[in-house]
Amino acid sequence: MKKAYLYLENGQVLEGRSFGAVGTAMGELVFTTGMTGCVESLTDPSYYGQLVVYTFPQFGNYGICRADQESPHCQMGGVVVREACENPSNFRCEETVDAFLKEENVVGIAGVDTRMLTQMIRDGGVLNAVITTEEGEPDWDALKAYRVKESVENTSRKDILVRHPEGEKKFSVALLDYGAKGSICNSLLARGCEVTIYPYNTPAEDILAAGHDGVMLSNGPGDPADNPFCIQQIQKLFGKLPMFGICLGHQIMALAAGAKTKKLKFGHRGANQPAMDLETGTVVITSQNHGYAVDETTLAGTEGKLRFVNVNDGTCEGVDYPAYHAFSLQFHPEAHGGPLDTLTAFDRFTDMMKEGL
Known part of the structure; x- marks a missing residue:
């Protein structure tokens, strides 16, 4: 099997086995703790620009089922695993992960110490890396x-x-x-919503002119502060229609309200993150994929009220905006993969649309 190399910006080099496409990929090295949701995570747009370390030791043991995709293509830059399963076993399996990554032109490296890499990221924070099947060092600068x-x-x-x-x-x-996951739209469709999906740069005036009952802000990748146009459009939509934001949509909504966001040391990625509802005291287990968070200390003076917090580190997981008939969640209530503890968030949104402003 062809060799592959993982170069870390701190100078460390790991040698492993190539799977998926041959070539070179540079990105931000992060880890995810999910034990299932292989296809969903591979096609989640929130992983754009990242090389993902899977902490579960065997990857792809139930193969690829296209119906589970969250977007049409693999979105992450590269995949890092301990063991890539070559003989998956599942009645829904259509192909191996190796074949899927080859089709998607995404590089992967197997046979490396993912436990060590995860500990390194937890201790020192996310870092940049290169996966390559080519000989010779990368451009370190x-x-x-x-x-x-x-x-x-x-x-x-x-x-x-x-x-x-x-x-x-x-x-x-x-x-x-x-950078929406398909399951968000599907969750709305299941509740009788006709969903019009708009590009990120759609003006607020176009949304308001279309006569919708509510606005859904999707998840997505990257630094929320890099989207000034999107932030300005949400400011124009506040108080005009009921609004629900998830993940990046949650962060953009907070920025539009006047709060700030911050980059986390290593983020939350996986299907086992506990979040507490401050209104009820209930703790739910949630699916998450983000490297930034709303700075809860900056909500003071805005219309935002902290609603959910992460039980592990106390970071903001949800905000209510009663004056705007809006709310947002850092986690993914639609899961896929993950627990369905918070799927009722979509019912809350439809109830808001039913009541109107």
Whole structure:
């Protein structure tokens, strides 16, 4: 099997086995703790520009099922695993992860110590890295200077798409696509919403003129502060329509309200993050994928009220905006993969649209 190399910006080099495409990929090295959701994570746009270390030791043991994809293509830059399964076993399996990554032109490296890499990231924070099947060292200056850029622009759809529920249409929702997972739209469709998916750079005036009942802000990759146009449009939409934001949408909503965001040391990525509802005291287990968070200390003086916090580190996991008829969540209530503890967040949104402003 062909060799592959993982170069870290701190100078460390790991040798492993190549799987997936041959070539070179540079990105931000992060880890995810999910034990399932292989296809979903590979196709989650929130991983754009990142090389992902999977902490679960065997990767791809149930193969690829295209119906589980969250977007049309693999979005991450590269994959780092302990063992890449060559003989998956599942009645839904259509192909191996190796074959899928080859088709998607995404490089992977197997046979490296993912436990050590995860501990390194936890101790020192995320760092840049290169996966390559080529001999010779990378451009170290370029590696150290790497930053995920233009991520929303490169993951948002370019045209407007309307999707209809199978049954009766109860609501019309504008979904602003910042790099949306398909399960968000599907969760709305299941509740009788006609969903119009708009590109990230759609003006607020176009949303308001279309006569929707509510606005959904999607997840997505990158630094939320890199999206000034999107922030300005949310400011124009505040108080005009009920609004629900998830992940990047949650962060952009907070920035629009006047709060600030911060980069986390190593982020939250996986399906086992506990979050507490400060209103009820209930703790839910959530699916998450983010490297930035709303700085809860900056909500003072805004219309935002802290609603959820992460039980592990106390970071902001959700904000309510009663004056704007809006709320947002850092975690993914639609899961895929992950627990369905907070799926009722979509019911809360439809209840808000039913009540109106």
